Amino acid sequence: MAKKLIVIGAGMASGRMLEHLIDANPDAYDITLFNAEPRGNYNRLMLSPVLSGEKTYEDIVTHDAAWYEERGVTCRFGEKVVAIDTAAKLVTGEKGTLPYDKLVIATGSNPFIIPLPGHDLEGVIPYRDLEDTEAMMALGADKRAVVIGGGLLGLEAAAGMAARGTEVDVVHIMGHLMERQLDEAAGYLLRRSLTEKGIRVHCKANSKQILSDGNGHVRALQLDDGTELPCDLLVMAVGIRPSTALGKEAGLEVNRGIVVDDHMVTSNPDVLALGECVEHAGAIFGLVAPLYDQAKVLAKTLLGEEARFVQKEVATKLKVTGCDLFSAGDFAEGEGREDIVFRDPARGVYKRLILEGNRLIGAVMYGDTADGAWFHGLIKDATDVEEMRETLIFGPAYQGGGRCGPYGGRCSLTA
Amino acid sequence: MAAVAALPRDAEICGCNGVCKGQIEDAINAGAGDLGAVRAKTKASASCGTCTGLVEQILGATLGDAFVLPTAQPVCGCTDLSHEDVRRLIKSQALKSQEAVWQELGWTTRNGCHTCRPAVNFYLLADWPLDYVDDPQSRFVNERNHANIQKDGTYSVMPRMWGGMTTPQELMAIAQAAEKYGATVKVTGGQRIDLLGVKKEDLPAIWHDLNQAGMVSGHAYTKGLRTVKTCVGSEWCRFGTQDSTGLGIALERRLWGSWTPHKVKLGVSGCPRNCAEATCKDVGIVCVDSGFQIGVAGAAGMDVKETERLVDVRTEDEAMEWTVAFVQLYRENAKYLDRPYKWVAKVGLDWVKETLADAAERQALVERFDISQSVYQKDPWAERAKPEVARRFHPLADLTLEAAE
Structure with missing residues (x-):
């Protein structure tokens, strides 16, 4: 008799985990999958291409109800889990209670809404799921939108709406866009590209309040210098918070996220967790790469195999057509750190490598990111770059010796 | 030369005569092979002459090896453009931030050096006073601290005396401040009174005292x-x-x-x-x-x-x-x-x-x-006499603040 596994949350992390688990041993568990959203799993990363019209929702579905059912997974979609009893090992959904042997929590995260006056007006939304995307898509030409937050998600939302003819203002509190991933120079180039797309960017701009049209709908965003930015829709993309309520109620150890060990096990040995709801070694997660690593580890743990999750350097890319940027590693200025800078004003290219000793520790690129993966590899592997320092910035094609011919390096990397 | 080569054809090169890059290139392609010929044909650089360097670089970029580029003095090691070139391009390309200058003019360093930053900071604030925000980090120590540092590490304080005129009240306030902060008093060649030997941490207080008496900074620094x-x-x-x-x-x-x-x-x-x-x-x-x-x-x-x-x-x-x-x-x-x-x-x-x-x-x-x-x-x-800013002049607070910034 197979053991009973309950998974809460049908998102990208749990979807990938179930793939691994079922591929390895389809009969190991009798699986039930709860999902609050009334649908299966779609590739959330691809919401931006849906918004901009480059893809449709159907293109980005990865695991629908049929996919799960074919693999013997019982789907309880559109049903919220209301309680977990870890002592009796029971999960209670809106439509009934089920026992489990192992429980996986994959509740993801909630978008953070700044409690500005007027944040509860109609037309104020986060950018998180398909509904939000549809609200933005429905706006269309001759309407106006304001996006608060000049990070990855906010800019994708802005560019997507602008591509549909909406007039967009982006309001960002920091001095340059995507300050967590980019330095000022790349931020400048990104801002220039977005401005060319007709998006107005306001940096160092503090939001003061959201103004109503008198009928409970948003009319404008007011900044603290008094500027009013009129809008029909206001999108807040200022970050996410791990969704930990269920974990907390179940009595699990929770800090910023649900705390897990290297095997993705929570403070209760029969409860595991992964994705944006977890905290591992003090870190929480918002990008997909580490979640896929967690999915692998969690599946192995469920199968009784040894595997450990290790946090790695992650690289970022922005999915906005015509804005080619790449960043990885650490690029703050510091004692003992050196920069190698390359600029090509004609092509709008900027590349900066940050070295500490003989190691590459960070890379920021804009306009030409072809060598991103190669630099990312040098950072991850802590390769000694002393020998190639002079030509490092020009990428693998310019590294002599037996490494590769002019194209060999790149080909072997992208393969 | 890369930055000039990258300019679009409609980039204005000569501000005096309104000549853009395309016109200069056309003149060169039609046979104007040196500076004099370009000047004669287009009037570019024929008035104030500050765009001479740019015209020469266009000659170089268009003619290649056939033109020997005179070596103009670049601003510093971060660029091969001269000061005049940078000023012209800041205006004609509407470069309104340091980042725009570094990128569009192909700076070879991340954010300039101690030589080019004060210059570029000035050019930007002079040309775009409403768009550009002054960057104190790009200024010399005297301008950052609004006082002249002296050889012993103390500072001098000099209130403004409009046209060299003063009043008994102002003189009394200056005398009291000099006594209170142990300053040496010097009458300067510019018809002002200079208070020398003021400690850095006393600067906000003495400024406050002089402000109270109606005086403002003499900008002697x-x-x-x-x-x-x-x-x-x-x-x-x-x-x-x-x-x-x-x-x-x-x-x-x-x-x-x-x-x-x-x-x-x-x-x-x-x-x-x-x-x-x-x-x-x-x-x-x-x-x-x-x-x-x-x-x-x-x-x-x-x-x-x-x-x-x-x-x-x-x-x-x-x-x-x-x-x-x-x-x-x-x-x-x-x-x-x-x-x-x-x-x-x-x-x-x-x-x-x-x-x-x-x-x-x-x-x-x-x-x-x-x-x-x-x-x-x-x-x-x-x-700077306001308490929250004044703390920056206190020796210990100073260090921690700079580190946290």
Whole structure:
């Protein structure tokens, strides 16, 4: 008799985990999958291409109800889990209670809404799921939108709406866009590209309040210098918070996220967790790469195999057509750190490598990111770059010796 | 040369004659093979000449090896462009931030060096006063701390005395401050009183005390307007022809607080006996019965040079307008750290005269100066005497703050 596994949350992390688990041993568990959203799993990363019209929702579905059912997974979609009893090992959904042997929590995260006056007006939304995307898509030409937050998600939302003819203002509190991933120079180039797309960017701009049209709908965003930015829709993309309520109620150890060990096990040995709801070694997660690593580890743990999750350097890319940027590693200025800078004003290219000793520790690129993966590899592997320092910035094609011919390096990397 | 090669064809190269890159390229392709030929054909760089370097680089980029590029002095190791090139491109390409300059002009460093940053910071704030925000980190220590650091690490404090005039109340306040903070008192060559030997941590307090007595910073530490020196003029002097003191005060009230490529000192003498030594100032006005003789480009430092006559005007208002327009022309065109006499020698007094003789241009310069003053004419002492800013001058707090910034 197979053991009973309950998974809460049908998102990208749990979807990938179930793939691994079922591929390895389809009969190991009798699986039930709860999902609050009334649908299966779609590739959330691809919401931006849906918004901009480059893809449709159907293109980005990865695991629908049929996919799960074919693999013997019982789907309880559109049903919220209301309680977990870890002592009796029971999960209670809106439509009934089920026992489990192992429980996986994959509740993801909630978008953070700044409690500005007027944040509860109609037309104020986060950018998180398909509904939000549809609200933005429905706006269309001759309407106006304001996006608060000049990070990855906010800019994708802005560019997507602008591509549909909406007039967009982006309001960002920091001095340059995507300050967590980019330095000022790349931020400048990104801002220039977005401005060319007709998006107005306001940096160092503090939001003061959201103004109503008198009928409970948003009319404008007011900044603290008094500027009013009129809008029909206001999108807040200022970050996410791990969704930990269920974990907390179940009595699990929770800090910023649900705390897990290297095997993705929570403070209760029969409860595991992964994705944006977890905290591992003090870190929480918002990008997909580490979640896929967690999915692998969690599946192995469920199968009784040894595997450990290790946090790695992650690289970022922005999915906005015509804005080619790449960043990885650490690029703050510091004692003992050196920069190698390359600029090509004609092509709008900027590349900066940050070295500490003989190691590459960070890379920021804009306009030409072809060598991103190669630099990312040098950072991850802590390769000694002393020998190639002079030509490092020009990428693998310019590294002599037996490494590769002019194209060999790149080909072997992208393969 | 890469930055110039990257410019679009409609980028304006010569501001005086309105010549863009495409016209220059066309002239070169039609056979103009050197600077003289390009000048003859397009007029580019034929007026003030500050875009000469850019024209030469276009020659180089278009003709390749057939043109030997004269070696212009670059700003610093971060770029091969000269100061004049950078200034022209900041204007014509509407570069409004340091990042825009570094990227669009192909800087080889991440964010400049101690040589280019103060210059670029000045160029940006002079050309785009409403768009660009002054960057204190790009300034020399004296300008950052709004006081001159002395050889023993203490600072000097010099309140402004408009046109060299003061009052018993001001003198008493200065005397009290000198006693309270143990300062040495020196009368300067610019008709001011300098308080020497003030400790850094006492700066906000002494500024506050002097502010209370109605005095503001004398900007004795800036690349900006320093002093307007006057004589007693027609009000007191038997020989005085005009109210030189009044004009000097009015000029100082209009010009104070403005940043300039280098320091600027003025003098107004009430008659040709020239007691205010106006004829060796950056701008020196000598009053005569028929009005005012405005001289510019004097020097009395490493070089000594008499002013050259810019114009003779009849009224005080005209004297004010010409002076402000001249200062603004200097702000908009000179290389950072060139005093006016050096700048005028480069562009030629004739070009300066010709430009300012155009009443509309003169008026436009005055308007742009006033726009800049709407942002920059503020007393740095008053801002820094506020408690939250004043903490920065305390030795211990200073270190932690800088580290946290």
